Amino acid sequence: MKKIYLDYNASTPIAPDVSRAMQPYLAEHYGNPSSSHWAGAPAKAAVEKARSQLAGLLGCKFSEVVFTSGGTESNNYAIKGTFFALQDKGSHIITSQIEHPAVIQPCKFLEKLGAQITYLPVDARGLVDPDDIKKAIKAETILVSIMHANNETGSIQPISEISKITRERGVWLHSDAAQSVGKIACDVLELGVDLLSVAGHKVYAPKGVGAIFIRQGIELVSFMHGAGHESGRRAGTENVLLNVGLGAAAELAEQLREKSASCELRDLFFDDLQGHFGDRVVLNGHPTKRLPNTLYVSFVGKNGSQILQQLEGVAASTGAACHADSVELSAVLEAMQIDKQVGMGAIRFSLGRATTRTDIKAVVEMLKNVVSG
Ligand SMILES: Cc1ncc(COP(=O)(O)O)c(C=O)c1O
CATH class of the missing domain: 3.90.1150.10 (Aspartate Aminotransferase, domain 1)
Structure with missing residues (x-):
C-alpha cells in the first residue's frame, strides 16, 4: 500500500536540514544556556541564533521573540497574559467563532474569572468582517484575537485591515499564526499585530516547540513563574534542542518562501x-x-x-x-x-x-x- x-x-515531518541542525544538541552541547562556563556558551549561542532566525522570518526584533512549548502555550500566554496585565483597563476580549480551541478555551476559562468575550461570526467563506470588530470595540476592550489562517478552511483573515482599527482604538491585537507561518508571508510589521503565535510542528520543526512574538513595549503577565529565562517572560531552562530546530525551520521556510x-x-x-x-x-x-x-x-x-x-x-x-x-x-x-x-x-x-x-x-x-x- x-x-x-x-x-x-x-x-509536518521534521525537515532533514532541521534534524541535522539539532544533532549536536542531542549529545555534544549539553550545557545550560544560563551557565557562564565553557559548556553553557555554545548552548546560549544556539538559542540566540535560533531566536534571530525566527525574528528574520517574522520581520521583528530578536528581543521580541519568546520561545514556548507550542502554539497552544503561545495562545494561552497572549490571552491570559493580556487579561492579567490590563485588568485596570477592562476585561473585554474580542475573538471569532472559528478560532482553534487553543484560543477559544483560554477565553472560556477567563469568562469564569469575569472576562467578557465577544465571539464574532464569520461569513460563508470563513472570513471575519473588520467592520464587526470596529463595532464590537468598547472602552473596556483589552484584546482582539483573530487567527491569521484557519486550520480547516485555510481562509486568510484580513489582519492588516483589522490592525488599523485596533491601533486607532488603542487595543492590542493578537493573531494565532500557527497555520500561516512558513506557508505565506507573516511579517509582523505588515500585519500590524502586537502578539503573534507560532507552532513549530506546522513548519517542519519538531512538536512541542513554538514561539510568541511580543511587540516591544508590551508587558504580559507571565504564567510561568521561576527564574529569569527569556528575559523574565517565560521561566524554565531553555529547550535548546527544540529551539534550535525551530530556528533552523524558520530559516528554511524563508528560503522556500516562493515554493x-x-x-x-x-x-x-x-x-x-x-x-x-x-x-x-x-x-x-x-x-x-x-x-x-x-x-x-x-x-x-x-x-x-x-x-x-x-x-x-x-x-x-x-x-x-x-x-x-x-x-x-x-x-x-x-x-x-x-x-x-x-x-x-x-x-x-x-x-x-x-x-x-x-x-x-x-x-x-x-x-x-x-x-x-
Ligand atoms: C490554528 C492553530 N492554533 C494552534 C494550534 C496548536 O498548536 P500546538 O499543537 O503547537 O499546541 C494549532 C494546531 O493544530 C492550530 O492549527
Whole structure:
C-alpha cells in the first residue's frame, strides 16, 4: 500500500536540514544556556541564533521573540497574559467563532474569572468582517484575537485591515499564526499585530516547540513563574534542542518562501475533482484568500469519514463527526453556516513540501472509485 500524506495542517515531518541542525544538541552541547562556563556558551549561542532566525522570518526584533512549548502555550500566554496585565483597563476580549480551541478555551476559562468575550461570526467563506470588530470595540476592550489562517478552511483573515482599527482604538491585537507561518508571508510589521503565535510542528520543526512574538513595549503577565529565562517572560531552562530546530525551520521556510506560495498542486487537485464530480463537489473556504496548501472540499450528500476510510493509505482529515443517527459538524463549518448535507461530506486535504503531482492524481483516481452516485 502506498502511503500518501495530505495532512500537513495537522503536522509536518521534521525537515532533514532541521534534524541535522539539532544533532549536536542531542549529545555534544549539553550545557545550560544560563551557565557562564565553557559548556553553557555554545548552548546560549544556539538559542540566540535560533531566536534571530525566527525574528528574520517574522520581520521583528530578536528581543521580541519568546520561545514556548507550542502554539497552544503561545495562545494561552497572549490571552491570559493580556487579561492579567490590563485588568485596570477592562476585561473585554474580542475573538471569532472559528478560532482553534487553543484560543477559544483560554477565553472560556477567563469568562469564569469575569472576562467578557465577544465571539464574532464569520461569513460563508470563513472570513471575519473588520467592520464587526470596529463595532464590537468598547472602552473596556483589552484584546482582539483573530487567527491569521484557519486550520480547516485555510481562509486568510484580513489582519492588516483589522490592525488599523485596533491601533486607532488603542487595543492590542493578537493573531494565532500557527497555520500561516512558513506557508505565506507573516511579517509582523505588515500585519500590524502586537502578539503573534507560532507552532513549530506546522513548519517542519519538531512538536512541542513554538514561539510568541511580543511587540516591544508590551508587558504580559507571565504564567510561568521561576527564574529569569527569556528575559523574565517565560521561566524554565531553555529547550535548546527544540529551539534550535525551530530556528533552523524558520530559516528554511524563508528560503522556500516562493515554493510554498505556489497554489499549483492544490488548484490542479480541485480542477480534477470538479472535472469529474461537477457540482457534487464544493469548496469550503475562500476561493482565493486561502493558504496555498489547503483544499477543504465537500462531497455533497456523502459521508466524509466513510470516504476517507476507503482511501487506503491516504492521510487527511474530516470536518464532521458522524454518529449513528446524527452528524456533528466542526465548529468552523457551523460558524460558516454550511448546510449539513454539504458539511458532512467535508474532507481537508493539506499539501506539503513532499507532495507530488503523482500523489494528487492517485488520490483523485481513488476518489473517483470510492465516491459513487
Ligand atoms: C490554528 C492553530 N492554533 C494552534 C494550534 C496548536 O498548536 P500546538 O499543537 O503547537 O499546541 C494549532 C494546531 O493544530 C492550530 O492549527
